[in-house]
Amino acid sequence: MLLTRRHLLSALPALAMPAILRPQALWARAPQTLALPALDEGRMIDGVRVFDLKVARATTQFMAGQSTDTIGINAPYLGPNLRIKSGETVRFDVTNALDQPTSLHWHGLHLPPAMDGGPHQPIAPGALWQPSFRVQQRAGTYWFHSHAHGQTGAQIWAGMAGLIRIEDDEEAALPLPRTYGEDDFSLIIQDRRFDADGQMTYEPGMHDIMAGMQGDQMLVNGQIGAVLTSAAPRIRLRILNGANASIYRLHFADGRTFQQIASDGGLLAAPVAMSETTLAPGERGEYLVDLHDGAATMLRAELFGAMAASMGSDGIRDVIALQPVAAQAPAPDLPARLGTLSPALPGPDARRVFSLTMGEGHTMGGMMMDDDTMMHGAMMGADLINGALFDPDRIDFTVPEGANETWVFENRADMLHPIHIHGTQFRILSRNGQPAPAHEQGWKDVVLTRPGETVELSVAFSAMADPSAPLMLHCHILEHEDAGMMQQFTII
Ligand code: C2O
């Protein structure tokens, strides 16, 4: 065995020898070949791209000999990667095979509000929901997930999420890796907690509701200990932070730099070189990683809960091992320019201020609560937007169709809150009066706000008026959202 391995190593170019690590050395436990979400192209019916999506309970083996109860979409855990060309009309035939109501939200998509799949479009057990709309979106990595009223955290924790891969001509014209499974990999990163029976029990207590529900096991596409093997000199990682609550500071164990090429809403104007980056729950980033030297490495995440300002980091965890097949010639130079981005300008039509606070002794009246939640509500106060908890019967504000507004989020809490707005992509005008960092200058639909921070956004909604279908604005820490850190507005 040893002899064979030594022979193999000596056959490799000298350059690569010192750095070669096998996955066995990178993962203490049994490594697994990375599994990608199935690329689903749907089927064409009268010019409409139709996807069949069935939400159902299942069991999944995350660890040898342990069978865990999960919820999946056309799969035991998580769902497919839906491939759509911008400009196409799509229809989703969503069947709820659960024994409870759900909903399926198209996160990041510009769409008629009645198709959004938020809490106002519940799908009853056994029912079929068939939203249809024209996708008018830049190429990028979007996703879909449960948005059932008060149950979003529980259903996503169990696995109810999947990816949307939108393609367009602008992106297709660039020399970027895009062969799925060869040099282009979609990674849903999550952390989960397993009990002694191997179950991902979802019973958030006081701490879980404040910090958000976090776990000690890292999953990539539902796998623990994944190894990505590639023969390409440069790969593209399309990463979704699919956690309920954890904010991930991502970096490689060997400190190598990588390039971010896209944010939530598609291509950046130019590649941004970085050696670490932060992704909050719901955020996506696309990154290029150079593997030509043949050296294996480990992607790592430092985890932060919502209370990181007072509690600090939850530690650094291994996420996925990258294992090049061999050393080889470098990839061609990157394009200097990527997407065409209009300058981000303040929205002149209105300025709305959203203040994020923690209520004093606020009780969460009318919500389902266990004792721990009650304690949280009474002792610490709930996370509020403009002093209020979510009320499905209250429209918090209305936005005129076609308006371009400036929305200001003032984080006056001691908590981190990643804020997400439905039905649009926005631009970050400033953080604390300073321009956003380069990798946040593109289109976004989630923005992390830190304690004490003021973030200004340019937000617009075009051609989607519907006074009867509210859109959501909320913290994407799902336990904050389910506890009421959400508002709703209509486009009129
Ligand atoms: Cu990703 Cu309102 O959700």
Ligand code: CU
């Ligand atoms: Cu959304």
Ligand code: CU
């Ligand atoms: Cu929050």
